[in-house]
Ligand SMILES: [Fe+2]
C-alpha cells in the first residue's frame with residue numbers, strides 16, 4: 001500500500017527529531033553501512049523496510065532539506081546524485097554537499113527559496129575598507145598570539161560573513177524596487193537605499209578583516225544574479241520578505257553582532273562589530289516599519305502572511321545545535337577575542353534573540369500568539 005507521501009515525510013521527520021537532539025545529526029553522517037573513507041559524499045536518513053523502497057532522488061533531496069533544517073547544520077545538501085540504497089535501516093545516497101556555515105545572519109538575498117552569495121575571489125582588493133571607514137586601531141587586527149590554525153579559522157569566518165554582507169547589498173537593492181513597485185512612502189525607499197550603502201560598508205569591513213587574517217587580499221566574485229529577477233508579486237509577498245529577512249534576520253543579526261562585540265578584545269574587530277550592530281539595528285527597525293506600513297495598506301491578508309513567518313521562526317527554536325567539533329575553551333576564547341563564535345554559540349544566540357526579542361515584538365504587535373510547541377510540553381517561547 002502506498003502511504004501518503006506528505007504524511008510519511010512528516011512522520012519520518014518527527015521520528016528523527018524524536019530520536020533526540022544529539023542523535024539526529026549523527027544518524028545522517030554515521031548511519032550503519034554507509035561507507036568508510038568516502039563517507040563525506042554519502043548521506044543517509046533512517047528508513048524502515050515497511051515503507052518500501054528508498055525515496056527517489058527528488059524526494060530524497062526534499063527529505064534532506066527537512067532533516068537539515070535551516071540554521072541548524074553546517075552543511076546543506078544541494079543535489080542527490082545516486083539512487084538510494086537501503087541498508088541496515090537507512091537509505092543512503094551519493095550527494096553533493098556544500099558548506100552552509102552556522103546560522104547565516106543578516107539580510108539574505110534569496111532566489112527561488114535559496115540563499116545566494118558570491119564566490120570569494122582571491123587577490124581582489126576592490127572591496128577592502130577605505131581609510132575613512134577604519135575605526136580605532138585601523139582595519140589591521142593584531143595577529144600576535146594567534147596560531148596559523150586560528151588565523152585560518154578567523155579568515156574563513158570573516159570571509160563567510162563578508163559574503164553574506166555583500167549579498168545584503170543586492171537584497172536591499174531589490175527591496176527598494178519592491179517598495180517602489182508597491183507604492184511605499186519615500187521615507188521607506190530612502191531608508192532602503194541608505195541601508196544598501198551600509199551593507200557595502202559591512203562587506204568592506206568583513207573582506208578587510210578576512211584579508212588581514214589571511215595575509216592576502218580577498219573579495220567577492222561577480223554576484224550570481226539571474227536574468228529577470230522578479231519584484232514582490234504583491235504587498236503580502238513584500239511584507240513576508242521584510243518580516244523574514246528583516247524583522248527576524250536583521251533583528252537577530254543586530255543582537256548577535258552586539259554580543260560578538262561584547263566578547264571581542266581586538267580593537268579593529270570591536271570597531272567593525274560596533275558599526276555593524278548599530279546599522280543592523282536600524283535595518284531591523286526599517287523592516288518592522290515596513291511590515292506595519294504594508295499591513296496598514298493591505299489589511300488582513302498581509303497580516304496573515306507575516307504571522308506565518310513568525311510561526312516558522314518559532315518552529316526553528318529548540319532543534320539540535322549545529323553538528324561539528326567545538327573548539328577547546330582556550331581556542332574558543334582566542335577566536336572570540338577576534339569576533340568569531342562557534343556555530344553552537346551562534347545558534348544559542350539566535351534562539352535567544354528570537355525568544356527574547358523577535359517574538360515578544362511580534363506578540364506585542366498582534367502578529368504572533370504563544371502556543372505549545374510541537375511535541376513538547378514547554379511553551380514555544382517563554383521570554
Ligand atoms: Fe549588514
Ligand SMILES: [Fe+2]
Pocket residue numbers: 106107168199250279280283
Ligand atoms: Fe543589514
